[in-house]
Structure formats: structure tokens, C-alpha cells
Amino acid sequence: DIVLTQSPDSLAVSLGERATINCKSSQTVLYSSNNKNYLAWYQLKPGQPPKLLIYWASTRESGVPDRFSGSGSGTDFTLTISSLQAEDVAVYYCHHYYNIPYTFGQGTKLEIK
Amino acid sequence: QVQLQESGPGLVKPSETLSLTCTVSGDSISNYYWSWIRQPPGKGLEWIAYLSYSGSTNYNPSLKSRVTISLDTSKKQVSLKVNSVTTADTAVYYCGRSSTGFEFDSWGQGTLVSVSS
Numbered sequence: 595d596i597v598l599t600q601s602p603d604s605l606a607v608s609l610g611e612r613a614t615i616n617c618k619s620s621q622t623v624l625y626s627s628n629n630k631n632y633l634a635w636y637q638l639k640p641g642q643p644p645k646l647l648i649y650w651a652s653t654r655e656s657g658v659p660d661r662f663s664g665s666g667s668g669t670d671f672t673l674t675i676s677s678l679q680a681e682d683v684a685v686y687y688c689h690h691y692y693n694i695p696y697t698f699g700q701g702t703k704l705e706i707k
Numbered sequence: 708q709v710q711l712q713e714s715g716p717g718l719v720k721p722s723e724t725l726s727l728t729c730t731v732s733g734d735s736i737s738n739y740y741w742s743w744i745r746q747p748p749g750k751g752l753e754w755i756a757y758l759s760y761s762g763s764t765n766y767n768p769s770l771k772s773r774v775t776i777s778l779d780t781s782k783k784q785v786s787l788k789v790n791s792v793t794t795a796d797t798a799v800y801y802c803g804r805s806s807t808g809f810e811f812d813s814w815g816q817g818t819l820v821s822v823s824s
Contacts, residue, residue, distance in 0.1 A: 632809065634809075634810040634811075636811075641816070642816065643711070643801075643813075643814040643815055643816050643817070644801065644803075644811070644814040645814070646810055646811060646812050646813075646814075649809070649810035649812075650810075655812065687751065687752055689752070689810070689811075691808075691809040691810060694765050694767075694768075695754055695767040695768060695769070696754040696767075697753075697754065698751055698752040698753070698754070699751070700751045701751050701752075
């Protein structure tokens with residue numbers, strides 16, 4: 595199974611500042627045949643359905659604010675929130691869909707400093 | 708806008724079968740891929756299984772021998788059965804939809820299932 599390791603486990607950032615979450619894969623999730631990275635990012639808030647933010651590593655889901663961006667390729671990926679808002683407090687997970695079984699990172703808890 | 712609503716028994720005894728249902732509203736159940744994902748208390752997310760609208764399935768090998776995913780298009784429901792449950796199956800169970808068979812673009816709010824005698 596592909597293991598996704600996120601860092602840090604928790605993060606406190608001031609409002610308006612940048613937040614960066616990393617996701618490292620135990621093997622590549624880049625398919626050479628189509629040059630796509632099979633990786634997504636989700637936001638989980640208590641009492642709400644999980645929300646897809648980013649797919650194919652860097653494509654923003656419709657309706658997601660443009661302060662959220664994804665980058666990286668192969669085994670190393672980053673979710674960046676350019677200017678943290680209060681409503682961004684949540685747990686963030688990376689997820690690969692390169693092969694079966696799909697797996698998720700352990701999650702990164704984002705708080706306001 | 709599609710809405711997914713999971714429902715389940717809340718409490719199941721060890722060794723029994725857990726049955727969960729995801730009811731879809733606001734969109735068709737066809738032409739999508741449907742998954743179940745769970746989150747044990749204090750832990751991360753675990754993908755369980757997916758089912759395409761054409762009927763093909765894929766299961767997490769760690770659970771494959773105990774789980775079955777199915778679709779009832781007339782009721783617009785996706786179901787999951789987990790046999791021989793143990794306390795390790797205690798989790799919030801989510802239903803997820805994918806338009807591509809890969810990322811989950813819509814999720815339900817989840818239903819908590821506890822396994823206890």
C-alpha cells in the first residue's frame with residue numbers, strides 16, 4: 595500500500611498569513627502515460643461533510659477559494675493557503691488514487707495562532 | 708446540488724453484520740462512482756470500497772473478505788455490509804461520490820457506528 599505522510603501533524607498560523615501543509619508519498623503517484631499526479635486534498639470540519647479542495651495535485655475544485663492551491667509532483671506535494679481566514683480552521687488530508695487501495699495521509703490540524 | 712445522507716444502526720454487537728445505507732438526493736445515482744470511507748475515533752480516514760454505475764467493484768484488501776458494496780438505483784441508495792464486526796470497526800462511516808472514479812467530489816456528513824457488547 596502507498597503510505598502518505600503529512601507534515602506537520604498540527605499547525606498554528608496567524609490570520610492573513612500563509613499556511614503550508616506537506617504530503618510525502620512512499621512511492622510515486624505520477625502516471626507517466628498521462629503526466630497526472632493521482633492526488634487530492636480534503637478539508638474536514640466537525641459536523642460538516644468533508645470537502646474536496648484540490649485534485650490531480652493542483653486543480654482547484656469548483657467553488658473553492660483561490661487562496662487554496664496545490665503543488666508538487668511524484669512523491670512530494672504541498673497544500674498552501676495563501677492568506678489564512680478564520681473559516682479555514684479544520685483538519686486537512688491528502689489522498690492518493692494511484693492504485694488500490696486508495697489511502698489517506700494521517701491529517702494535519704490547522705488552527706489560528 | 709447532490710446530497711448524500713448515511714444511515715445506520717448506531718450500535719452493533721461484536722460478530723454481527725453491520726448494514727449501512729447512503730441515500731442520494733438532488734442528482735442522479737447513475738454515471739457516478741460510489742465509495743464508502745470510514746474514520747475510527749481519533750484516527751485518520753480509511754477507504755473501504757467503491758462501486759461504479761456499471762457495477763464494477765473494488766475493495767480495500769484489508770477488508771475485502773468482510774465487506775460488500777451494492778447499489779439500488781430505484782431507491783437511489785448505496786449500501787455497505789460489513790460482516791463479523793469487531794471493536795476495530797467502530798468509526799464514522801462516510802459515503803462519497805466520484806465523477807471520475809478517483810477523487811471524492813461529494814460526501815455525506817457521516818454516521819457513527821459503535822461496536823460493543
